[in-house]
Amino acid sequence: MILHIINQSPYQSSNLATCRKVIAKNDSLLLIEDGVIAGLLNTIYTDQMRELLTTHKVFALKADIEARGFTNRIITDINTIDYAGFVDLVIEHSLTQSWN
Amino acid sequence: MTFTILINQSSASAQAPYTALNFCKALIAKQQQIQQVFFFLDGVYNASSFNILAQDETNLTQAWQQLAGQHKFELCACVATSLRRGIIDANEAQRYDKDHFNLAKNFKLAGLGQLFEAINQSDRFIQFG
Amino acid sequence: MTKKVLFITRSAPHGHAKPREALAAMLAASAFQETVSVLFMDDGVLQLAKHQETSHLGMVNFAKTFNVMELYEIKQVYACAESLAERGFFTDNLVLPVKLIKYPKISDLITQHDLVLNF
16 A cells, blocks of 8 residues: 655646556555646546546645645545544555655 | 665755654654664755855754754755865865865764665655655 | 555656656665555656667766666566557567556556555
């Protein structure tokens, strides 16, 4: 069970594209920092993210969503978590893969 | 659980070290153990005591010093990447005949081997940046 | 037992310090860990290109040092097959013998290790 972490915008880097090719059953995805841009509604990435959500759990760091003014603009099926929730995810998964 | 944290970016140019600090504070709040925070690549700029910030900004170097002092974990800056970026301690200043040194207190210059020793003693590893 | 470490390197050479300093980290890891594997993927596969000539840059041609990996007992060296193909490269254009791995198998490779370092 891998916790995939993305911290960059999908408009800036191939990290989301690469992660989607690699992510396996039971793995989860966490969006932090500029990675939360991938969770926005009504973008060219929204359909990809919705498709990923049919098979995987996706989380996003609340502090990063709020900092960017994205509250209410994030796909509702994405679970928003605080730093304590981030720690829980790292503990629950056997390893983390930071697509930096 | 025991954690080793790797930080690869400078707080002057990226959010990653801030995320790492918030993550570490959450670890401590949850009674988890931090084995070591290792600074590599541009992350070593976090170990410079010469960083000067505006009053309303968080000085991450000081924040790390405080957290590591209170909770007794190691702050290691990779010696090779630090030297290349002008982060040196008193010993290196003497060795390379420099007038000043800038490694912040509570930080130490360390070989990469110390990162792997910490990793071997940790349950989890996570990198920021 | 030491932790099994996988390095994933995804940056092209020379434009950023990451790949060069990652190589130092890989070699250091090999002295402390029983299992060290390396995966070149995305632009990272370009680090393996033959005929790199950096003398006009004034920068180190670190690709020349990749062949020490075997000496350091780093025997599991992988390159992502699709990343190579997408960039017009084949294994005979590379400075090192690599095992080819496809995207869907990379998750398995990751979980065969205890942790991943990304550069």
